[in-house]
Amino acid sequence: MGRGFSLQLAAVGLVLAASGAAAADYEMAVTLDAEQHRLQGRQRVRWTNTSEVATGELWWHLYLNAFADDGTTFLRELGPRRLRFGRRPAAMTWGWTRITRMALVDGSDLLPTLEFMRPDDRNLDDFSAARVRLPEEVRPGASVVVEVEFEAQLPSIIARTGFAGDFHLAGQWFPKLGVFEGADGWNCHQYHANSEFFADFGRYRVTIDVPQGWAVGATGVEISRTEAPGGPAPRLRVDYAAERVHDFAWTAAPGSLLAVVDAEFEPGRDVPRQWLEQAMSTLGLSAASLELPPSRLRLLLPREHLRSADRHLDAARLALAWHGLWYGPYPYPQLTIVVPPLAAAEAGGMEYPTFVTGLGSSLTPIALLEWPATHESVVIHELGHQYFYGLLASNEFEEAWLDEGLTSFTSAECLEAIAADRLGPRPIWADSWSRERLGHAFLGPGPAIDQPSWEFSSAAAYFGASYGKTALSLRTLEALIGPAAFARGLRAYVERHRFGHPTGDDFFAVLSEAAGEDLGWFFEQAFRSEAVVDWGVAGVRHRGSEGAADAWSIEVDISRRGDFVGPVEVELEYEDGRRERRRWDGRDPSVRWTLTSAQRLARVVVDPDAAWALETRRRDNYWASRSGSWVARRSLWWVVEALHWGSFVPLPWS
């Protein structure tokens, strides 16, 4: 790495450190007992009340307690013996966090006031949230410093955290403050199967103590490492620093298992020229204002996967370039990517600030759907979360779509740009948007998007609404207001709310502003209702005779079969090939157009460009005077061939 590159990175760090007052700063030291997979931790937390209301409480997340036994809210919601992807091992090691000391710096003991809280479901078997009472209220603008000592047991790998063999991924491993929202009090939900996290930005200084010879990766940047040789169990101590982040995750495993690969994102080399030009023209910005800072990339992956290191790194570079150009520069000096081993695949595909996990196995069904861009798809998605989660720390408990849905949208756009410019592999099975539409059609219209994650009826409903349906809603909105207005709106949303806790209303307001119109009608229906988009051609009737000019009187009936109201285009194609487009506001349940023409209509198509990506019942959008079998024969050809091959099946046993 050149000296210039290091100086640039240092500048990025200084800018981060200097900007803004943090709400929650953590200084922590943690020691890993690699045999027991247990953590001994100390933390000193400075919490600043950034609201305008005083409070006499501190609320804490104790996330690992969600894996204490089958009675917790998380595991009840997840279902018996289940993991996020697959089934739990028979010999499950349960996880927990035990606070052994909690006191203010003046020695006031807070532990006697500790009370477990169940704000969401009153489940007395759940211990994932707690509060302590302070001897004095913390006034607006004032700070309080709390010292905590804790012991934590990492569980067998489950839901993004835990251990598998010697591999450890420590996510949500420390007592972590909720978010104080002034008059609304503390926002500190229990850990739910379908939810992720919500926390304040702050400065983290963390010392991680692991056995010597182990590979370590973590949020932020490594600032020093000390080896303690000698003795029966020599140790390695690594210090990390992270500015303006809202979580801290780390991984550790023997060096014989995990390899560490360091690389760089150098904008001059890694930003495709055509992407820069496209962003300049769409966003109306100069090349100088789209200039991106460099970043360091650190990849930790199983040694057996070393051959795929370049794929992860190239995908990260392209994702940094894409997201940087369209949504603003990645503001941190380093990105760490961890590829878990197969046994810890449950930890794969997860985002933490400046720290993401790739795919633990390229052999899962989801991975195979994305083949051969399996690794790229995951890295790009998780890197997208560095914006919609990392920089814009929305409340993932209450509005999961703000991070999952926006990231699904941006990563689909990024994957399509990579495929279009042949900069990387493309999933062989359909393009990203076709896959999203098919997935949405498969799951059905689903519930309203904007609702607390634990209130979805099932994991499928949560995933369908928060990921695919949101991405398709945004894709629809992009078509309705135009790509330029949409891109500027999304960029403005990121710029205005970075390092903040934006809500859905913030997002809607910025997009409306960018579009120059109140888009409330769209947001209310797409995000806060179960309205279904469905149009169709209800009928086409011809009256008259051949020959004379204006001989045909044609009635075209278009109907709105769903309850989602919005404007839609209709294309009329006459028998002489002439085409005409009409726009219908869609307010009434149906519309009848009476046309006079010398030619009969050959075809009518509602929404011919599929601008309403949310609409999945497309069959009745098409009407044709003559049924052609060519499209059907061609489209179903593979199915017929598969049926022929199916005749091989009974032969070996008949």
Place this chain on the structure above:
Amino acid sequence: MRAFDPGPPSPRRGWQQALRMPHLVAAAWVASWLAIAPALLVLSQKVSFALAPLPGEAPGGDIDLIILEAVREARTPLAIAVLCGVAGWWAWTVLWHAGVVRCQLRTGGRRARLSDLLGVGVASWWRYARLSATALVALATAAATVWLPLWWGVAGGSAAMTERRLIASASAGAVATAVAVIVVWLATLHGAWLLGLPGRRSAALAWLAGLRSTLRRPLPCLGTWLVWVVPALLVSAVVPLLGGVFAGLRGGLLLVVVGLLVSLLRAFCWVGLFCSFGPGTGLVGIPEDQPAAAAGSTQQDQKAVQEIMYAQEAWQDGR
């Protein structure tokens, strides 16, 4: 009782017999189309109809969405049609296998009318269905033996299961499964002929005897299998390859005609493969001067051997 051994398989014999039974080849050809006809009918009624109004260039994903929508609506009749097709194809295969064995052993390989062949096939269909069930159980047992430990290894989250090991295990599993399929197939082919011998009633014992015959001379068996199955697979790949490379040909008349020819060749291969395992040269392993004593001592066994001897003589005369 020592087992009868129909002798080594002979592709040449299968070729000759398949040529002598063009009516059976034609029937197998027609049956292969009839088997998929119900599914094709449902597809054309439900799915093709839904796609009919679409222009050649529909927006991205629309065709897939419409297929999904139409298939979802037609899933019950489509599932029934596919199941009926599989069941019908299986029942037909069992039927003509039974018929060919009985006719061959009865007439010594002389040409039989299709109606006669199917008539005697019907009479012993149930016995051959039991043979098929035995083979299916063997196949399922082999597959479970191969794949369940691997599944437990992965699902159990064993730290020792790295991706490299998983790929190696899965590859080994795939090879083992392929071997199991071939062995079961060969044992069933042998077993079908053994089950036609007089006195044989137990399909399971016939299948086991077929397995023993297969294992006794694996290379000739495998060679015969390859001679027929590889060409069948290769010709079957012609249509997907042409359609895959030349998208414009999909659904066109040319590929329909090629598909018809391919299925005819495939039907010929299946008849040839089956007849390759029929008896040819005698009761191998049984002294020719003491067939009855070697075959067994009961009256039933002696009668059975006598019938086989007559069949062999008839076979030789027929040649």
